[in-house]
Amino acid sequence: MAFWQLTRLRVVYPVVLVFLLFVDGSIMASMSGIFTVFPWYVLPTLTLSWLFYGVQFDADKDMPFWVYVLLIGVLFDMYYTGIFGTYTLAFGAAVAVMKQLHKLLDERLLSGISVYFLGIVVYLVVAYVAGFIIGIANISLTHFFLFEMLPTITLNTVIVAVCYYPILSLFQFSR
Amino acid sequence: MRKIFSSRAVVTIIIAFILIVGLIAGSNWWAKRTNTPPFLQRFGNDLAGGVSRIISVPTAAVGRTANSIGNLVDTFEENRELKSKIDEFAQDKVRLQTVEEENKSLKNQLKLKATLTDYKTVSAVTISRSPTTWQSQLVINKGLKSGLKKGMPVLSGAGIIGRISEVNTTNSKVALISDTSEDANRFAITIKGDNGDVNGIVTSFNREKNQLIMGQVTSENKIKSGDLVETSGLGGVIPSGLYVGKVSSVTKDDYGLSKRINIQPAADLGNITTVVVAVSEIGE
Numbered sequence: 001m002a003f004w005q006l007t008r009l010r011v012v013y014p015v016v017l018v019f020l021l022f023v024d025g026s027i028m029a030s031m032s033g034i035f036t037v038f039p040w041y042v043l044p045t046l047t048l049s050w051l052f053y054g055v056q057f058d059a060d061k062d063m064p065f066w067v068y069v070l071l072i073g074v075l076f077d078m079y080y081t082g083i084f085g086t087y088t089l090a091f092g093a094a095v096a097v098m099k100q101l102h103k104l105l106d107e108r109l110l111s112g113i114s115v116y117f118l119g120i121v122v123y124l125v126v127a128y129v130a131g132f133i134i135g136i137a138n139i140s141l142t143h144f145f146l147f148e149m150l151p152t153i154t155l156n157t158v159i160v161a162v163c164y165y166p167i168l169s170l171f172q173f174s175r
Numbered sequence: 176m177r178k179i180f181s182s183r184a185v186v187t188i189i190i191a192f193i194l195i196v197g198l199i200a201g202s203n204w205w206a207k208r209t210n211t212p213p214f215l216q217r218f219g220n221d222l223a224g225g226v227s228r229i230i231s232v233p234t235a236a237v238g239r240t241a242n243s244i245g246n247l248v249d250t251f252e253e254n255r256e257l258k259s260k261i262d263e264f265a266q267d268k269v270r271l272q273t274v275e276e277e278n279k280s281l282k283n284q285l286k287l288k289a290t291l292t293d294y295k296t297v298s299a300v301t302i303s304r305s306p307t308t309w310q311s312q313l314v315i316n317k318g319l320k321s322g323l324k325k326g327m328p329v330l331s332g333a334g335i336i337g338r339i340s341e342v343n344t345t346n347s348k349v350a351l352i353s354d355t356s357e358d359a360n361r362f363a364i365t366i367k368g369d370n371g372d373v374n375g376i377v378t379s380f381n382r383e384k385n386q387l388i389m390g391q392v393t394s395e396n397k398i399k400s401g402d403l404v405e406t407s408g409l410g411g412v413i414p415s416g417l418y419v420g421k422v423s424s425v426t427k428d429d430y431g432l433s434k435r436i437n438i439q440p441a442a443d444l445g446n447i448t449t450v451v452v453a454v455s456e457i458g459e
Contacts, residue, residue: 018226019230022223022226022227022230022303023230023234024306025227025303025304025305025306025314026227026230026231026234026235026302026303027234027238027306028303028304028305028306029231029234029235029238029301029302029303029304029313029314029447029448030231030234030235030236030237030238030239030448031234031237031238031241032238032304032445032446032447033238033241033242033245033445033446034241034242034245034445035445036444036445037445038385038445039383039385041308043306043307043308044306045306075219075223077202078216078219078220078223079219079220079223079224079227079303079314080303080305080306080307080310080312081305081307081309081310081312082202082206082212082216082310082312082340082341082348083199083202083203083206083310084198084199084202085195085196085198085199085202086199087307088195089195124308127307127308127309128308130199130309131308131309133196133199133200134199134200134203136309136310136354137309138379138380138381138382139382139383140383143382143383144308148308
């Protein structure tokens with residue numbers, strides 16, 4: 001394999017995906033003084049954002065996309081919670097919803113944001129419900145919605161919107 | 176009417192749902208039972224911890240800068256308040272040293288070895304924190320190699336922040352007290368009341384009020400808000416005398432039979448960059 005092939009999307013995409021998984025944790029650790037100031041609880045979801053770009057810019061056609069989704073879910077569960085299944089399902093469900101919606105919508109920014117919006121809602125709700133299954137949920141739905149879901153979605157949607165066109169050109173360059 | 180789902184799809188979804196619920200519940204049960212995760216998981220976590228450590232260098236620097244800017248705003252007020260406290264602490268420190276020496280020589284005379292208050296500390300750096308709704312955990316850069324074990328208490332700044340929930344070879348996870356899972360915050364505490372102590376355990380954490388709850392208290396000893404709470408050392412793994420927080424209010428439980436004590440934790444659960452693990456010396 002020649003060196004230039006390393007810039008190909010099918011190489012870059014999974015590497016960035018794994019990288020962002022750890023960046024999420026690092027951001028949460030270093031910015032927790034701002035993100036988790038009581039009563040707020042904001043989560044960085046860059047990994048999900050990268051999966052969204054994959055769906056939105058049709059990167060999934062060049063690579064075993066579902067395998068990556070599954071692997072990143074398992075890695076996330078193993079490293080961050082130690083409980084298998086929750087985030088594997090959350091990532092899977094979010095990507096499935098985003099894929100279905102992407103079929104109906106085009107590649108404009110606003111359509112993209114609506115796709116991402118629904119994806120992140122599914123992602124957070126699946127994680128919330130999983131907490132109930134194993135009996136560790138200790139906040140009410142209203143509190144979760146107001147202080148966690150709302151700021152998380154706002155922050156991450158802004159990040160996705162700001163990076164939308166730069167990432168689109170990156171995908172076009174490395175395809 | 177057009178069918179949205181074929182019967183095959185419905186069956187597949189149901190089976191997948193059952194499998195996933197089983198997986199979540201099963202791995203949760205397994206994680207509680209075992210002290211260290213299975214080899215493959217531990218190996219993966221060690222590897223992931225290594226990558227995390229590198230990535231955390233630049234992000235931690237950014238976070239530190241952001242925090243410093245935030246702190247700058249109320250530095251003046253804080254400085255004035257702290258200056259007035261310093262003299263008080265100097266006096267307490269001298270007194271503590273004298274008492275500690277006296278305590279040591281008395282223990283020697285009694286031929287006592289380690290007691291509940293003796294513990295060593297292992298300091299560690301936070302390399303990651305779960306970006307998740309539940310199971311809020313820190314990953315710290317010390318593990319089996321530094322002698323850490325599951326269940327050990329972890330302190331940061333003013334007081335206790337959680338317990339070790341999983342130990343890998345070179346890193347471990349800390350379940351924060353804000354987490355309701357049983358291994359995170361069920362530790363024995365004692366409240367120093369005016370007319371005697373009240374012993375009990377933390378029964379849960381109220382995330383909506385950011386308070387620890389000590390339920391089912393039947394003791395008649397009077398507790399008022401502002402009373403200090405510390406670990407009692409009962410149970411063995413957690414040494415006694417670790418600062419937990421202050422009583423914020425005392426209420427009746429749902430049935431009006433016993434008291435429920437709400438405790439304001441001393442430690443700030445956001446912004447944890449370095450931690451100290453307290454290793455009890457009992458049984459060594």
